[in-house]
Amino acid sequence: MSESLPKAADVVVVGGGVVGAAVARQTAKDGLKTVLLEAKAFGGAVSGASLACLGTHMHNIEELPILLEACALWQSLSEELGDSFEYNRSGQLRFILKPEDVAIAERWIAGERAAGLAPELLSPKEAQEVEPLLTGPIHAATWAPDSATVNPFLAVRALLADGKRAGVMAFAETPVERLLLDGDRITGVRTSRGDISAGHIVLAAGPWSARVARSIGLTVPIVARQAQCLASVRLPPSIRRVIGACESAGGVESGYTQIQQAASGQILFNTVMAPQQTPAGAEDRINEVPRRFVRDSIAMLTTLFPSLANILMLRSWVRFEGVTPDDRFMAGRLQDGLLIAAGDNGTGFTRALFLAQLISRAARAATDARDGFYNPLRFAGGKP
Amino acid sequence: MNARLLTCDVLVVGAGPAGLAAAAAARESGADVICIDLFARAGGQYTMQPAASDSPFHAAPQVRQGREAIAHCQALGVRMLLETEIFWAEPGFVIFAHQKGEAITVRAKTVVAATGGMERPIPFEGWTLPGVISAGAAQRLVKANGTRPGQNIVLAGTGPFLFAVADTFAKAEISLRAYVERQKPGIGTIDLFISHPSRLGEALGLLRSLRATGAHRYTGHGIIAALGKERVEAVRIAPLGQNGLPDKSRAFTIDNVDCLCVGHGFQPVIDFTSLLKAAHRHDDALGGWYCVTDARTQATDVAGLFAAGETAGIGGFRPARLSGRLAGLHAAQAAGRPLPHFGIDKLHRDMIQARAFAARLARLFPFPAHIADALPDHELVCRCEDVSRAQIKAAIADGASDVFSVKMWTRAGMGPCQGRVCGSGLAHLVASALGKPAAEAGYNRPHMPLRPVPLAAAEAALALADLPHGVET
Ligand SMILES: Cc1cc2nc3c(=O)[nH]c(=O)nc-3n(C[C@H](O)[C@H](O)[C@H](O)COP(=O)(O)OP(=O)(O)OC[C@H]3O[C@@H](n4cnc5c(N)ncnc54)[C@H](O)[C@@H]3O)c2cc1C
Ligand SMILES: Cc1cc2nc3c(=O)[nH]c(=O)nc-3n(C[C@H](O)[C@H](O)[C@H](O)COP(=O)(O)OP(=O)(O)OC[C@H]3O[C@@H](n4cnc5c(N)ncnc54)[C@H](O)[C@@H]3O)c2cc1C
Numbered sequence: 080m081s082e083s084l085p086k087a088a089d090v091v092v093v094g095g096g097v098v099g100a101a102v103a104r105q106t107a108k109d110g111l112k113t114v115l116l117e118a119k120a121f122g123g124a125v126s127g128a129s130l131a132c133l134g135t136h137m138h139n140i141e142e143l144p145i146l147l148e149a150c151a152l153w154q155s156l157s158e159e160l161g162d163s164f165e166y167n168r169s170g171q172l173r174f175i176l177k178p179e180d181v182a183i184a185e186r187w188i189a190g191e192r193a194a195g196l197a198p199e200l201l202s203p204k205e206a207q208e209v210e211p212l213l214t215g216p217i218h219a220a221t222w223a224p225d226s227a228t229v230n231p232f233l234a235v236r237a238l239l240a241d242g243k244r245a246g247v248m249a250f251a252e253t254p255v256e257r258l259l260l261d262g263d264r265i266t267g268v269r270t271s272r273g274d275i276s277a278g279h280i281v282l283a284a285g286p287w288s289a290r291v292a293r294s295i296g297l298t299v300p301i302v303a304r305q306a307q308c309l310a311s312v313r314l315p316p317s318i319r320r321v322i323g324a325c326e327s328a329g330g331v332e333s334g335y336t337q338i339q340q341a342a343s344g345q346i347l348f349n350t351v352m353a354p355q356q357t358p359a360g361a362e363d364r365i366n367e368v369p370r371r372f373v374r375d376s377i378a379m380l381t382t383l384f385p386s387l388a389n390i391l392m393l394r395s396w397v398r399f400e401g402v403t404p405d406d407r408f409m410a411g412r413l414q415d416g417l418l419i420a421a422g423d424n425g426t427g428f429t430r431a432l433f434l435a436q437l438i439s440r441a442a443r444a445a446t447d448a449r450d451g452f453y454n455p456l457r458f459a460g461g462k463p
Numbered sequence: 464m465n466a467r468l469l470t471c472d473v474l475v476v477g478a479g480p481a482g483l484a485a486a487a488a489a490r491e492s493g494a495d496v497i498c499i500d501l502f503a504r505a506g507g508q509y510t511m512q513p514a515a516s517d518s519p520f521h522a523a524p525q526v527r528q529g530r531e532a533i534a535h536c537q538a539l540g541v542r543m544l545l546e547t548e549i550f551w552a553e554p555g556f557v558i559f560a561h562q563k564g565e566a567i568t569v570r571a572k573t574v575v576a577a578t579g580g581m582e583r584p585i586p587f588e589g590w591t592l593p594g595v596i597s598a599g600a601a602q603r604l605v606k607a608n609g610t611r612p613g614q615n616i617v618l619a620g621t622g623p624f625l626f627a628v629a630d631t632f633a634k635a636e637i638s639l640r641a642y643v644e645r646q647k648p649g650i651g652t653i654d655l656f657i658s659h660p661s662r663l664g665e666a667l668g669l670l671r672s673l674r675a676t677g678a679h680r681y682t683g684h685g686i687i688a689a690l691g692k693e694r695v696e697a698v699r700i701a702p703l704g705q706n707g708l709p710d711k712s713r714a715f716t717i718d719n720v721d722c723l724c725v726g727h728g729f730q731p732v733i734d735f736t737s738l739l740k741a742a743h744r745h746d747d748a749l750g751g752w753y754c755v756t757d758a759r760t761q762a763t764d765v766a767g768l769f770a771a772g773e774t775a776g777i778g779g780f781r782p783a784r785l786s787g788r789l790a791g792l793h794a795a796q797a798a799g800r801p802l803p804h805f806g807i808d809k810l811h812r813d814m815i816q817a818r819a820f821a822a823r824l825a826r827l828f829p830f831p832a833h834i835a836d837a838l839p840d841h842e843l844v845c846r847c848e849d850v851s852r853a854q855i856k857a858a859i860a861d862g863a864s865d866v867f868s869v870k871m872w873t874r875a876g877m878g879p880c881q882g883r884v885c886g887s888g889l890a891h892l893v894a895s896a897l898g899k900p901a902a903e904a905g906y907n908r909p910h911m912p913l914r915p916v917p918l919a920a921a922e923a924a925l926a927l928a929d930l931p932h933g934v935e936t
Pocket of ligand 1: 093094095096097098099116117118119120121122123124125126127128129130131132133253254255256283284285286287288291306307308349398399400420421422423424425426427428429430
């Protein structure tokens, strides 16, 4: 940490979560001199709190071709880096508790099948074959065999290490205080440890991206949303798949569950039944899980998996995702010299490697037809 | 699941000398008091109560003091909840706990945290071998359970607590092979007792006990390694060199050992006060991270939360009892009970004096964190998750910048003990690798639950908090 900051670079990436680490690695691999700046610890914000499921199921039909590629990139990265981050193609099971949600599930399945994927609708008995301890009173379930998980800590570590091999200069505990401007062009950043000038600044600061942009009066419509999780002590293998709630109308806000068992043996589980308020500035504090959340999460886990009713809970954590008005990432050029890859909406792990390529293309003035999907200027004029 | 919702004016967490003093003082002020402890018997460390009724320790002064403090609390009507594990607390205050399968939620106006101290382990070669135990664990085995930790015992480390453990062994008529202390008695020791002559008698008594154990005494020596295949069989020690580490060229081995008891001092238990977001600071002489309090009222910076005893900085029994009393009186006052007109000034003065003695004593036995620097790469640092020093070095080389990031990348501190055991050694190793002070390496911040909790107990205790105020179940 005693190394001094370089004075200039081609690219400065602001934020060392999974997105920033992936972007920095990509731009360095593509030949750009890259500096990665992280305010605290690499991967210590929401990336290090993640369940890091990579999947195509029940995200966005329009986005499927991108998601397919995004997931494939993770698989090849795991092969390339010698299985260093516990990539596990576990598949994903989404349970359905109410008969009226079956129609929603069928719509998702039809859309995904049309794109060449193979999700299925399962009866409770079939679901139990896929996940033997899932003996709770479910009505049906969807099954998406292509979903995988990674260890979120090790994934960031591997991206960072590989990026450094490609030339990334990475600095922890180095917050960017403001962007530097010359006329309309962003020319660099001011950090706690000095200025760096660069051809491109990439905002990958998660929910803090809006604040960094505001240092030059630029409005970025990303707000923080609280997310949290509970973990059990290590247990023998009990849950094989990623277990989620079937996405009903209203998305995350109307009820959300994710349960899986990590390679460590810990069961990670979270259920949000009712919308939660995220007080302004909460992302800068150390927070505790809401009481209601703990109760709902325990109730859901033990309803679905009655045989886990007596396990011990070991740990909880709270983090903040960056949310955009239309639930879609902002990635691409914001202004001269300024790029953004933020607004993860709670599923940024899945997309991180694809976005890294998108940002590197933008920095090298290369184009790809699909990049417009995340155009960060879509909100200009107040309308998406 | 059975569940109870209780209400009180003052909740005291911990029933050691500080907690018992706080509970009694608050009750004497007229407050309704509940006192919670993890252990099956009140008394804490110093005034620990033996399990067996025929234990030879019942006559010991510490045990008697504890017995009297407990009886006093009972006579005053303090409600004691023993074998009760707190797993969460919310400001305001709601405390969530469970006791032998029953969920307990307590609503309190004010809280005294008297959670005590715990050992401050430093990893060394062989420290995870069976038969290597902490000095405190050895004392608890002998004193509370009447169990002999081994036949051929070496007591090693540094600090006055080693004397106290030797005293325990002497009272139980257990002999010691060797006593290994880093410090040599010197001018500082003489100075200390010249300024605090009243403490000399106690010290001489402890010295007599040490002699009675028959231990060969090696002062100015440190541990290099515990040796053995399946369990500890020998201990390698050496006189300290200039750098404060054992000088390997003069090392020798104590053979035929089946138990090595190690103690290098104590650290405050701050999980509960951290959970309530009180301010903490780092001071090596106070055991590392401690909860910041006002010396007169023992108030923390969280309204209604007081801290006493070792939680507010390691100081031993006397400051614990005095600060406990101060905390209890002021916690009762904050809960609407009158403060006594007399006595506070004297309590305060005595407490400052007792802390001054403790601080000087602590300076004679500085915490030797740097002995972790000699740890071989293959040796474990975190024993819950089997993380070696080499893995920690690799994480730092990859860009880990503090205890937290090393934890993320190695799982050190993520196991059932949540860093209680490896925290101090890890902080030192991370800090020295990064060239920063230990305080800047950070610590493992506690979150819900403080200790592993059964799901059903957590759910039942949390559900009680939604009941309207004024209810007890
Ligand atoms: C419980 C939970 C489960 C999840 N499950 C999944 C899942 O299954 N699949 C999935 O795809 N996603 C999941 N997510 C979401 C996923 O973790 C996030 O979308 C992703 O990690 C976002 O990464 P990021 O790099 O954008 O953000 P972050 O990790 O927040 O990184 C932003 C970084 O920027 C740094 N920063 C902020 N300000 C500055 C500054 N001024 N200067 C320098 N640095 C700065 C921050 O310190 C931070 O490290 C989950 C999240 C949670 C909490
Ligand atoms: C192993 C050991 C041996 C010691 N021996 C000596 C000695 O011989 N001489 C000496 O002067 N000092 C000794 N000390 C120092 C000792 O800490 C103090 O002298 C004295 O006991 C401090 O009083 P206290 O009330 O602050 O803490 P303690 O006596 O440690 O009491 C704290 C109590 O709080 C309880 N507790 C902690 N957290 C929670 C929680 N979350 N929920 C419920 N209960 C909780 C504990 O179970 C414990 O009973 C020893 C310390 C240790 C750790």
